[in-house]
Amino acid sequence: MKDRLIYERSVKGRVGYAWPTLDVPRIEPKEILSKTHIRAEAPKLPEVSEFDVVRHFTRLSQDNFSVDTNFYPLGSCTMKYNPKVNEKVAAMDGFAQIHPLQPEQHLQGILQLHWELEQLLSEITGMAAYTLQPSAGAQGELAGIKIILSYFQCKNEKRSTILIPDSAHGTNPATAALSQFKVVEVKSGADGLVDLADLKSKLNEDVAALMLTNPNTLGLFEKDILTITKLLHEVGALVYMDGANMNALLGNARPGDMQVDIMHLNLHKTFSTPHGGGGPGAGPVGVAKHLEDFLPVPRVRKKDGQLFWDYRAEHSIGRLHGFYGNVGVLVRAYTYIRFLGNTGIMRAGKTALINANYIKKKLEHLYPVPYGDLCMHEFVASAKSLKQYGVTAQDVAKRLLDFGFYAPTVYFPLIVEEALMIEPTETESKESLDAFIDAMLAIAEEAKAGLAPEAPQNMPVQRVDEVRAAREPNLRWLPPASSLPTEPPTQALGQSSMRMDSSSQTF
Amino acid sequence: MKIPEDLLYTKSHEWAKRDGQKIQVGITQHAQEELRDVVFVELPEIGKTVKAGEPVAVVESVKAAFDIYAPVSGTVSAVNEGLTTTPQLINDDCYTTGWMYTLEFSDEAELGNLLSPAAYAEQLKSGAA
Amino acid sequence: MDYVSNTDAQLKEMLDTIGVKDFDALLQSVPQSLHLKDLAIPPGLSESELLEATRKLAEQNKNLLQVPSFLGAGAYVHQIPTAVDAIACRGEWLTPYTPYQAEASQGILQSIYEFQTMVCELMGMEVSNASVYDGASAAAEGVLLAMRHTNRQRILISEAVHPHTRQVLATYLRGGSTIIQEIPTVNGVTDVEALEKAISDDVACVLMQQPNVFGVLEPAESISEITHRSGGLLVSSVYPTSLGLIDPPGSYGADIAVAEGRCLGSPVALGGPGLGLFATTQKLLRRIPGRLVGATVDKQGNRAFTLTLQTREQHIRREKATSNICTNQGWLALRATLFMSMLGPKGFQEWAYQNFAKAHYAFDAFTKIPWIKPAFEQDFFNEFTLTYDKGIDPHKVHQQLIEQGWAPGHLLSEWFPTHPQSSLWCVTETISKETIDRMAETLKGLSV
DSSP states (O other), X not given: OOOOOGGGGOOTTOOSOOOOOOOSOOOOHHHHSXXXXXXXXXXXXXXXXXXXXXXXXXXXXXXXXOTTTSOOOBTTSOOOOOOHHHHHHHTSHHHHSOOTTSOGGGBHHHHHHHHHHHHHHHHHHTOSEEEOOOSSHHHHHHHHHXXXXXXXXXXXXXXXXXXXXXXXXXXXXXXXXXXXOEEEEEOBOTTSSBOHHHHHHHOSTTEEEEEEESSOTTSOOXXXXXXXXXXXXXXTOEEEEEGGGGGGTTTTOOGGGGTOOEEEOOHHHHTOOOOTTTOOOOOOEEEOGGGGGGSOSOEEEEETXXXXXXXXXXXXXXXXXXXXXXXHHHHHHHXXXXXXXXXXXXXXHHHHHHHHHHHHHHHTTTSOOOSOSSOSSOEEEEOGGGGGGTOOHHHHHHHHHHTTOOOOEESOSTTSTTEEEEOOOTTSOHHHHHHHHHHHHHHHHHHHTTOOXXXXXXXXXXXXXXXXXXXXXXXXXXXXTOSSOOOHHHHHHHHHHHHHHHHHOOO | OOOOTTOEEOTTSEEEEEETTXXXXXXXXXXXXXXXXXXXXXXXXXXXXXXXXXXXXXXXXXXXXXXXXXXXXXXXXXXXXXXXXXXXXXXXXXXXXXXXXXXXEXXXXXXGGSBOHHHHHHHHHHHHO | OOOOOSOHHHHHHHHHHHTOSSGGGGGTXXXXXXXXXXXXXXXXXXXXXXXXXXXXXXXXXXXXXXXXXXXXXXXXXXXXXXXXXXXXXXXXXXXXXXXXXXXXXXXXXXXXXXXXXXXXXXXXXXXXXSOBSOHHHHHHHHHHHHHHHHTOOEEEEETTSOHHHHHHHHHHHTTSOOEEEEEOEETTEEOHHHHHHXXXXXXXXXXXEEXXXXXXXXXXXXXXXXXXXXXXXXXXXXXXXXXXXBOOGGGGTOSEEEEEOTTTXXXXXXXOSOOEEEEEOGGGGGXXXXXXXXXXXXXXXXXXXXXOOGGGSHHHHGGGSSOSOOOOOHHHHHHHHXXXXXXXXXXXXXXXXXXXXXXXXXXXXXXXXXXXXXXXXXXXXXXEEEEEOTTOOHHHHHHHHHHTTOBOOEEOTTTOTTOTTEEEEEOOTTSOHHHHHHHHHHHHHOXX
């Protein structure tokens, strides 16, 4: 335990920010507001100085691995470099200091950016039209599912089944269930791809759509994609593509050309916007021409050279965001695409594949890859062969941290035993890939020699007790001598941390 | 693997102990070991009626959640409240203190569909092979 | 340009190692007809060209440093301490992802634990999650939670909840069998008599907003009492800034408190990204959507933090998850944590107080003008509704103000056809007395 909580740094009376002297007459709230509207006590926030805050949060930041500091091969998350210029552009007053309800004539620049970004994404993915409103991939999926729902309602067809391959991300079934669809799983075949026979056996007039991730979560391209989309269309159903793995297709192939009807993108994956420790992302949704009317409102449109928000849309699924979406994220993605341009996009997509295949080739003799000869932008290896030495995928993941690498996605997808899902992205150099490969090989050697330590050893904390966290949920700090009802573990933790403080602060 | 002789079993790894017109239900040692550390148990409400094979309760570990199914049809008549504060009772002794709920069964004949200890042991063996 | 580090020579060498003759061989599983030859997007730019192009776009917007603004209505402009940006823009905060590997993410995890604590304190609630997308989706998630918990299908929503929030909720519920009933307002607040008539034991929840969309403070205690009569839950959507002065949801018995938290240290940026705050009671803990961080210990018994209660979530529960949400709004949650830390209890109170005092000063100044009347005689915080005398065209009034370089309040006629003469004005700490006086003078000088 190295760091006190900001609350434990609190000193009564200390302040961190000064408001200007009030320039209007001071009035007494009690004389103006009804008593029931007035808060009895100030919110209990820490009392710290600006310098306390800066040191505390700078110190904490150093306890994080991040793309800027470490290779971060977290599969399916596309942890590519987040360009600094994107931040500079997003912070421009003309983008950061604008109000959503300003008149449109004052917002022509940002409307133009929306307009252009929709077109850029349409061209890159081959879809006819985009909404930029969804806040993240999962909300994009929600938009997609609602579009599917509205499309069939509009056609007066009752369809209640969504097909989802067993290798899909959990968000797919969770989203379908949110709209009362019945989820039917499609099996993967021996090659890790959609089992066409199984798919056919589940196709009927009740199927609204197939939600497909392509390349799938094994990093494999669905080679029968054209057959799959044709089969779905033959029963009048739609194909939704989860664009989580779009980085594999960037400049290489387009979902629109595969006859996909709806897809979402993750701008924080494919288009380099920072993951921010878990958001904000953005999940634009693209559709084929026949579904354009169902997109959320407002849409950006142009009339007589003037751009405006258009709320008219008879079939629209409605609104998904308090205003227009994660605009700050859209600005960054736009900046990225304009910087790369056509050749840059194509080189990025190619390199993503080369980097992934390179690692795969160098590792597969010790970490076999059960599905696929060649992969797309990521692959799923198995740590199964180390099990005989008592080392699991989880152990490999934790040991990698000691070597200075963030861990791959582990235990997903479930169809690979002891799964390690590795996605290097195009921005990592061959040298960093080689260093990662060396670490993976060293970990395997350690395991075989029976020398695998209980990792991690070199992190700010050792292996964290997740069982205790779940059995005795302690989700907020309470002062040790609080008059509030306290949970025993909180008390104990708070006290022990206070004791350890003086010796562990080493500034 | 402990498989007590006085219990009946399901394919989905529940055990049932008959007591008059009721059965007590829990999960088997095999299931408990697969789950590893149980961190939470969601128990049914008393009075809930269920059909055989329907989910009744949920047992959770840190990274997984499993539905627990009704071995036979009936009405929930008691639950093991101790599990709400001490879910690890299931790990400590899944066959006694780790019981989950009691069901008043509605059709005695359904008990005949359950597995004998020998049949359950056989299922585990073939599953492992 | 691109951000690829590898040289062409290195890429060739790597292809040799892989054992393929060229790049196209890696696309062998992609049908030939799908291979892309070119993309019809413009060529790339150098950094200086890029900055020039984007600056041009930015300059086509009139930003709030150029235009004094009285706009609020769900998006509030507040000061952001310099240290918030300085710290939040560190790469170690900006570029990691969700802290799945706890041991390499203690900084993020601890900051979220601190965030959860602060949100609980602010709201007066027992449990907070790590945040959701924005205030509107937080309200929708709150309603979904209430429906799951009560197993009921009818919900009551005050007409004075922001229309965008109501619209987002409608989208979330689309296709289900939920019955949404709107409770009308009377004199700017939720009509409690109408609520009493509508409440029954099939109501999952009542959704209210405090202060409401007219800026008016609702009789929250009465709404809460009526809601709870028949076992429904109260979902209250609040404005965080107000909580330095106004009674928090926990104190009037809200079961679920949600908010748009962008005002806590993040720029308004056309209303996004937002920060959905989501807090509830201990009783509803297992049904909460999204990420939660908990304190525990490591192998050596030292305090450590980790994501916890993950079995609620989509990556484990799939179609049985409490929500489909995956990420939170981590970076904005961090900014809010920095912001609240710097303010502290006194600073937060003073912040709310300055908003309150300035808004009341502006209200008094504007309503002295003969053709401008308060729409309601009600308590408000930092936003109020004005009504222009009959015969005056509000659009004309506002067009004149816009042409004179102002961003006046928001006309309500589009959202509320029943209020054709009304507009909603917001005054935050960023507006000086001098600006308010100038606005009052301008209004006075208009030919209406």
